[in-house]
Amino acid sequence: MKQNYIISGIQQVGIGVENLYEAWKYYIDVFNMDIRILEDNKVAELMLPYTGGVPQRRHACIAVNMQGGGGFEVWQYAERKPKKLDFELNLGDTGVLICKIKSKDVAKTFDEFSRNPKVNIITKLSRNLDGKQTFYVKDPYGNLFQIVHDDYVFKNEGRLTGGAVGVSIGVTDIEKAMIVYKDILGYDTIIADETGTFADLEGLPSGNQKFRRRLLTHSKPRKGAFSELFGPSYIELVQALERKPRKLYEGRFWGDPGFIQVCFDIRGMGELGKFCAEKGHPFTVDTTQSFKEGSSFDMGDAAGQFAYIEDPDGTLIEFVETHKVPIMKKLGLALNLKNRNPEKPLPKFILKSLSMMRVKAGKL
Numbered sequence: 125m126k127q128n129y130i131i132s133g134i135q136q137v138g139i140g141v142e143n144l145y146e147a148w149k150y151y152i153d154v155f156n157m158d159i160r161i162l163e164d165n166k167v168a169e170l171m172l173p174y175t176g177g178v179p180q181r182r183h184a185c186i187a188v189n190m191q192g193g194g195g196f197e198v199w200q201y202a203e204r205k206p207k208k209l210d211f212e213l214n215l216g217d218t219g220v221l222i223c224k225i226k227s228k229d230v231a232k233t234f235d236e237f238s239r240n241p242k243v244n245i246i247t248k249l250s251r252n253l254d255g256k257q258t259f260y261v262k263d264p265y266g267n268l269f270q271i272v273h274d275d276y277v278f279k280n281e282g283r284l285t286g287g288a289v290g291v292s293i294g295v296t297d298i299e300k301a302m303i304v305y306k307d308i309l310g311y312d313t314i315i316a317d318e319t320g321t322f323a324d325l326e327g328l329p330s331g332n333q334k335f336r337r338r339l340l341t342h343s344k345p346r347k348g349a350f351s352e353l354f355g356p357s358y359i360e361l362v363q364a365l366e367r368k369p370r371k372l373y374e375g376r377f378w379g380d381p382g383f384i385q386v387c388f389d390i391r392g393m394g395e396l397g398k399f400c401a402e403k404g405h406p407f408t409v410d411t412t413q414s415f416k417e418g419s420s421f422d423m424g425d426a427a428g429q430f431a432y433i434e435d436p437d438g439t440l441i442e443f444v445e446t447h448k449v450p451i452m453k454k455l456g457l458a459l460n461l462k463n464r465n466p467e468k469p470l471p472k473f474i475l476k477s478l479s480m481m482r483v484k485a486g487k488l
Contacts, residue, residue, distance in 0.1 A: 127399060129392030130466055131310055133346045133354025134194035135444055136186055137223045137288045138384035141265060142208075144183050144200040145488045150263060152485040154243055155225060156283050157187040157196050160483050161449065165202060173408055174378030174432075174440070180204055182379055190479055192278030192355045193226050193287025197387065199379050207380045209372065213266070214330040216364025218294045218437035219372030220383035222260070223267070224358060226274035226289035230257035233271055233284040237261065247327035253316040253339040253360070258324055265381060268328065276355040279476055290358035291386050294369055295437055298338050298361045303403055304435045309388065311340035311359045319365070336363040347467040349446070350389050353475050371438060378440065385432070387442035391466035393429050396443060400433050407431040 141147040151157040163185035168175060181202040188195035200206070215221060227233045230249070234257075237243040244262045252258035256273035263269065274289050295301040298317075305311045317338040325331035338361045346354065378384055390396055397407050409432040427448040433441050447462045459474065 127395070129390060129396040129399065130348045131346060132348030132351040132389040132391070134288055134290065134357045135350070135354065135387045135389035136188075136195040136197040137220070137291060137386050138197040138199055138442070139223075139267060140199050140206065140379045140381045140384050142200065142206050142381060144185065144198050147263075147265060148185060148187065148198045149485040149488055150242065151187070151196055151198065152483070154240070154263075155196075155269075155285055155287075156189045156191070156281075157287070158482050158484070159188045159190055159195075159478050160481050161186040161188060161195065161478070168379075170409055170411060171378055176377060180377070180379070188353070188478070189283070189285070189287040190279045190476070191226075191281055191283055191286035192276055192353060193274075193289045194354055194357065194387075195287055197384075199384060201379055204377075207376045209266070209376070209382055211370065212329055213268075213372060213382075214364070214367065214369075215325060215328055215333070216294045216330065216335060216362050216367065217369045217372050218296060219439050220291050220386055221268065221294050221362060221372075222270050222292035222360075223288050223383060224270045224272050224290040224292065224360075226276070226286040227271050227284055228273070228275060228277065229284065230259065230271055230273050234259050236284055237271075247324065247331075250324040250326075252324055253318060253337055260324075260328060267383060272358075274356070278353050278355060279479075289355070290360065291383070292360040292362050293386075293435070293439055294372075295361050295363055295435070295439075296369060297436065298336060298363050300436050301361055304405055304433070304441065305340060305359050305361065307403055308400055308405065308433075309359070309441070310342045310344070313341045313343045315339040315341055315358070330364070330367065333364065333366040335365060337361070347469070348389065348391055349461050349464070349466075349468070349470045350475070352469045352472065354389065373438070385440035385442045387444055390443045390445055393431060393443065393445045397431065405433045405435070408434060
């Protein structure tokens with residue numbers, strides 16, 4: 125079946141926190157997430173299925189690293205006390221377990237991070253499923269990040285790491301999950317599929333247990349306005365074989381502390397919605413139902429449409445169709461994407477102009 129929609133890549137990984145500026149400062153200092161794409165403090169009126177049926181005010185920002193990869197959406201409830209996870213996350217629990225961060229030189233990154241008192245390295249330098257070097261760190265809020273080798277660099281700024289290059293997601297049935305991750309999201313290439321115990325997981329919660337792990341990527345280069353900034357990406361599915369997994373957001377709201385969702389930049393929201401429904405994963409939130417398709421939902425400095433689906437275990441996948449994005453906020457300049465070729469990447473000089481929205485951690 126021909127798919128009449130475009131996925132341009134991982135736009136961002138959502139991270140629920142208790143203090144936005146404290147967490148964002150940390151992500152700038154450690155992961156160089158210092159390009160502020162947008163920031164707003166508004167009521168989330170359309171997320172009622174995931175906010176207790178009541179609109180909730182939240183303060184959020186999206187920030188990226190100019191070396192390439194997806195960004196972070198750092199997210200804090202503005203009027204409600206966030207509910208933290210009341211048990212220890214274990215590998216294989218269902219939800220977004222780990223955010224993967226790209227590096228061209230993982231060993232050098234390991235050495236540099238080892239000398240940085242802000243970084244809590246929790247595993248040895250070892251080999252990933254793809255045979256390349258890797259290690260894991262934990263942020264001050266309990267979130268896990270995996271540093272993985274990836275050669276793609278959008279703009280070389282001499283930094284050790286780029287942005288988010290993928291996620292590890294806990295599932296109860298890898299084959300069943302492929303309906304979402306392969307058929308809908310296009311991760312059609314299996315890099316590795318292994319069952320057993322894994323040296324690279326030693327030091328992670330339940331990391332000494334037996335798992336099935338499948339590492340996926342996409343065979344076709346991504347298309348679309350921001351595809352060259354995002355670059356290639358990876359999804360790892362993790363299935364626990366020795367314990368019954370727990371759902372990370374059971375009894376909690378969207379936006380509570382932890383990895384909330386993985387978000388994909390797309391074009392063709394209407395066609396995507398039809399395809400997801402045909403595959404048995406209809407939109408659970410869809411702004412085109414409140415705002416006519418083709419119109420724009422106000423996202424602070426940006427505008428567009430968004431929708432959500434759930435994978436078979438209830439993990440949230442977000443889709444954003446961007447219609448307007450700021451490129452030089454101080455000058456009031458924004459880019460209108462609605463009337464351009466949806467498959468064509470933006471010129472690199474335009475994407476690189478996002479550098480002018482760089483912020484310093486000390487001035488948040």
